[in-house]
Each structure stands twice: as structure tokens, then as C-alpha cells.
Amino acid sequence: MTTNTATARYEGLGKDGKGHVRTKSGVLDAAYGFGTRFEGKPGTNPEEMIAAAHASCFTMATSFALAKAGHSDGTLETTCRIALDQQDDGFAVTKSELSLTARIPGIDQAEFEKLAQGAKAGCPISKLLNCEITLETTLEG
Numbered sequence: 001m002t003t004n005t006a007t008a009r010y011e012g013l014g015k016d017g018k019g020h021v022r023t024k025s026g027v028l029d030a031a032y033g034f035g036t037r038f039e040g041k042p043g044t045n046p047e048e049m050i051a052a053a054h055a056s057c058f059t060m061a062t063s064f065a066l067a068k069a070g071h072s073d074g075t076l077e078t079t080c081r082i083a084l085d086q087q088d089d090g091f092a093v094t095k096s097e098l099s100l101t102a103r104i105p106g107i108d109q110a111e112f113e114k115l116a117q118g119a120k121a122g123c124p125i126s127k128l129l130n131c132e133i134t135l136e137t138t139l140e141g
Contacts, residue, residue: 008032021049047082047093054096054125055080061119066104069115074104083131093131101138112139 006028010019019032021044028049036043059078066074083095100116120126120135 047084050093050125050129051080051082051096054082054098054123054129057125058098058120058123059100061123062100062102062116065115065119065122066107069111071104071107074102074107076100076102093129095132095134096126096129097134097136099136099138101140103140107139109139113137 005024006021007024008019008021010017010033012018015034017033020030021032022029028044031043032045033041033043035041037045037047055078058080059076062076062078066076077100079099081095081097081099082093083097084091085094098120102112104112116135116137120133126133
């Protein structure tokens with residue numbers, strides 16, 4: 001089993017509070033709060049961090065699926081959009097949209113799509129999210 005940690009601290013309450021989040025590795029060390037989440041102010045927010053986690057996990061899963069299928073070279077780039085919607089009881093993450101663009105020599109669209117869909121299903125972050133997950137793929141040159 002592998003475990004990783006992050007720590008979030010929030011000083012003050014509600015809209016007036018100020019948060020700070022950091023990962024054990026130190027790669028993430030950022031401010032967050034109401035302003036960064038809903039008003040576009042500098043810093044991060046939980047949905048942005050989820051988007052980064054999903055994009056990176058899915059891209060790595062796709063890379064491994066391609067390697068297992070015998071491909072040895074290529075470039076993958078994934079953008080993830082996380083939808084946060086207001087609901088009767090508050091807010092919920094309702095959708096994660098993955099958009100993958102790739103350059104993989106010697107692969108056709110059908111094989112690429114099959115491997116990407118399998119990677120989406122097997123990605124640990126995809127499994128974690130309790131929302132609709134969509135995938136759009138583009139295979140370049």
C-alpha cells in the first residue's frame with residue numbers, strides 16, 4: 001500500500017477565512033479560500049486540485065496501457081475540467097471532462113480509443129470520483 005499526505009489549514013471562518021494547503025513532498029504549497037474558489041483570485045481550490053490529480057493519473061494510466069500494448073514512443077496531454085454545481089443541499093462535483101491529445105506513432109484511432117477508454121476505467125482517480133466522467137480523444141499525425 002502506498003499512502004500520501006496533504007495538510008490544509010483554514011484560519012478564520014466562512015468567506016473571511018484564509019486557507020493554505022501543502023503536500024508532504026512540498027510540490028504543492030498554496031493559498032486557497034472563498035476568493036480562489038469562486039472569485040478567480042490567485043491561489044488554488046479543491047476542484048483545481050482534483051482536476052490536476054485526474055488529468056495526471058489518467059495520462060499516466062494511458063501511458064502504461066500504450067506501453068503494455070507494445071507502443072514505445074509518444075506524447076500525451078490531457079486537460080481535465082471539473083464541474084462544481086450548486087444543488088439543494090450545497091455543492092457537488094458533478095462531472096469530470098477529460099480531453100486527451102496524443103501523438104503515438106503506429107497506432108490507429110480505434111486502438112487508441114480502446115486503450116484510452118480502458119485507462120479511464122482503470123485510473124484510480126476515475127474510480128474515486130462519484131460523478132460522470134467523459135473522455136474526448138484526439139490522435140494527431
